[in-house]
Amino acid sequence: MDTEVKVETKTDRVRVKFEPSGKTVTMHAGATVLDAAVQGGIPLTTPCGGKGLCGKCRVRILGEAGPHTDLERARLSAADLANGFRLACQTAVTGSLTIEVPTASLEASVHKILEGMSEETLQLNDPVVRKKDVALPAPNREDESSYVERLEREIGPVHVDLPVLREIGDHLRDWDYQATAVLTDGELIEVERGNTETECFLLAFDVGTTTLVGALLDAARGVTLATVSRINPQTRFGDDVLSRIQHASERPRGLEELHGAVISEIDDMVRELCTAASVPAGRVYGAAFAGNATMEHLLMGVNPRALGQVPFLSVTRRGVSARASDLGLPLHPRARAYVLPVIGGFVGGDTVAGIVATHLDQNEGPTLLVDIGTNGEIVLKHEGRLLAASCAAGPAFEGARISQGMRAMAGAIEKVAINHTVECSVIGAAAPMG
Numbered sequence: 001m002d003t004e005v006k007v008e009t010k011t012d013r014v015r016v017k018f019e020p021s022g023k024t025v026t027m028h029a030g031a032t033v034l035d036a037a038v039q040g041g042i043p044l045t046t047p048c049g050g051k052g053l054c055g056k057c058r059v060r061i062l063g064e065a066g067p068h069t070d071l072e073r074a075r076l077s078a079a080d081l082a083n084g085f086r087l088a089c090q091t092a093v094t095g096s097l098t099i100e101v102p103t104a105s106l107e108a109s110v111h112k113i114l115e116g117m118s119e120e121t122l123q124l125n126d127p128v129v130r131k132k133d134v135a136l137p138a139p140n141r142e143d144e145s146s147y148v149e150r151l152e153r154e155i156g157p158v159h160v161d162l163p164v165l166r167e168i169g170d171h172l173r174d175w176d177y178q179a180t181a182v183l184t185d186g187e188l189i190e191v192e193r194g195n196t197e198t199e200c201f202l203l204a205f206d207v208g209t210t211t212l213v214g215a216l217l218d219a220a221r222g223v224t225l226a227t228v229s230r231i232n233p234q235t236r237f238g239d240d241v242l243s244r245i246q247h248a249s250e251r252p253r254g255l256e257e258l259h260g261a262v263i264s265e266i267d268d269m270v271r272e273l274c275t276a277a278s279v280p281a282g283r284v285y286g287a288a289f290a291g292n293a294t295m296e297h298l299l300m301g302v303n304p305r306a307l308g309q310v311p312f313l314s315v316t317r318r319g320v321s322a323r324a325s326d327l328g329l330p331l332h333p334r335a336r337a338y339v340l341p342v343i344g345g346f347v348g349g350d351t352v353a354g355i356v357a358t359h360l361d362q363n364e365g366p367t368l369l370v371d372i373g374t375n376g377e378i379v380l381k382h383e384g385r386l387l388a389a390s391c392a393a394g395p396a397f398e399g400a401r402i403s404q405g406m407r408a409m410a411g412a413i414e415k416v417a418i419n420h421t422v423e424c425s426v427i428g429a430a431a432p433m434g
Contacts, residue, residue: 001059006249015096025317027075033088033099035392038236042109048277049238049247051088060103063097104433106407107236117317127219128338129184129285133195136177147172151188155181158188161334167191180314182332185283186322189334201225201284203273203331205266206350207291207299209241209374210230212265216273216284225277228269231409233261241294241346241375245308248298254268259301261326270330284331287324288338292375294346297341300327319349346390351377361386406434424434 017024017038019180020064025040026292034057037044048054052071061084068081069090076085088105108365134154143157145153147158160168160183168191172179175193182190182200198221205212213229237247248255274281289299293314300320306313319341324331340349351371355361360369360381370380376393379386407411417423426432 004220014093016040017098019054019098019100023114027093029094031093033061033065033091033093034413036093036099037088037101043236043373044088044090044101045105045107046236047224047239048089049243051089052087055106058085058102059088060084060090060093060100060102061086061097062100064095066092066094066098084317103413107231121272126209127202128336129182129200129219131200131220132148132181132183133197134179134181136172138177138265139322151181153190155187155188158183161184163334164188164190166299176231182285184336189285189336190332196283197221199283201279203284205287205289206353207262207266207289207295209292209295210235210239211373213268214266214273216271216279219225225279228272228276230265232295233265237261239374242294242308244298245246245294246303248303248307249305255298255303257299258298261431262295262299265326265400266327267330281330282332285335286338287329287331290340290349290353292350292377293342293346296322296342296349300339300370307346314342314344317342317344317345338348343388347377347388351379351388351390355379355386385400404434 012029013026014029015024016033018037018040021042023040023042026038027039032050034044034046036051038041045054046054050071052075055075056364058076058080065086067310072087072090075087088099120181123412132155136154137151148158148165151168152158165173171191171193176196176229180192180194181188181394182192198220201218202219203214203410204217205214205341210232211229212232213227215227215346216225217223220224234244238244244258248258249258270281270284273279275286289296291299294304294307297307297315300322302315304315306315311421317348320339322337322339324335325333329335329337338413340352342348343351349421352370354369354371354377358365358369360379363381367380367381369377371377372393374393376391377388378390379388408414408427410426410430411433413432413434414427415422415425417425424432
């Protein structure tokens with residue numbers, strides 16, 4: 001007679017439920033509430049990167065959790081602790097529990113980002129991507145040149161990758177030897193049917209520590225078609241670059257998390273830009289990215305560990321050219337992605353872009369370029385030399401390590417008018433939070 005034996009096994013998996021969203025995640029016991037929030041997509045405010053320094057990730061625990069830490073006792077009142085309030089980054093999950101998340105502890109979905117679109121025509125003297133309409137003579141016995149050789153007579157010497165080589169012959173024959181060649185950096189990346197010279201589009205992105213801004217450019221006409229801006233989703237791992245360097249270097253999947261967060265957001269921005277301008281993503285052939293050294297490393301999925309240690313070295317200071325598909329961007333399959341070179345330390349590609357855009361090197365007399373963001377940079381032009389320096393400026397603007405004030409997001413009071421009464425203007429038409 002067979003006997004069924006049930007063996008009970010212990011597990012270290014626990015369930016964490018967040019209210020009022022109702023989201024539930026299953027995770028390993030011993031992780032923090034912040035880890036559970038990240039896993040569940042709950043955008044807690046963590047300007048200090050989860051180090052317990054800012055006290056802004058307050059949550060209320062319903063159930064048993066790990067003991068209070070010294071940092072919690074320093075940043076929460078005795079009354080708050082008695083009422084179950086904890087810091088999500090400091091609280092260990094020891095069993096299944098429910099967590100109430102106050103509105104003030106959430107990153108708001110509405111942020112105030114000023115953006116503008118210049119009416120000035122772009123000067124594309126030497127565009128990295130160009131199109132050339134070609135009409136080739138049909139093959140005959142007197143000319144045994146290959147298809148590539150015939151194209152090169154019209155467009156000059158080019159490199160042709162195998163995927164393009166597989167298509168050229170059939171395309172040219174089917175199209176009566178009339179097509180448009182798409183060229184970038186001396187490489188033939190596509191041949192298109194008919195004359196598509198007017199359909200050539202590029203992207204430009206400013207990858208800031210706090211803010212992402214993207215623009216869709218019409219390379220044929222030299223105009224900006226659309227712009228879009230977002231908060232950099234990496235802020236949930238810390239508001240400053242050092243917090244993100246530590247996260248990328250010390251957490252098992254830290255670099256993957258930071259890289260994936262910014263690429264996912266840029267992917268969404270690309271789709272929004274193309275939709276706004278009615279441009280097919282397959283007609284976008286290049287994208288340029290500028291950011292400080294840390295942001296560019298994380299964008300490319302390169303570990304910025306050395307930037308967090310003296311003498312603050314980048315893995316490379318040169319500009320990087322790669323397939324946009326290698327970054328997971330939804331452009332033409334063989335579009336190029338260009339990451340601007342960095343100067344050194346934390347003076348990165350965004351400063352290079354500022355120098356180029358303002359023609360700083362061509363200005364007469366001493367000139368100062370100042371970029372005040374989460375990271376601050378200053379470039380001085382004097383007597384034919386350019387001198388650059390960088391400093392941390394973020395806490396003054398981004399809400400990190402301050403007890404009063406907040407980032408320009410929903411609930412922030414942005415204007416106060418005192419007439420017969422006191423009138424406040426609040427971002428997002430929300431209740432005032434700070």
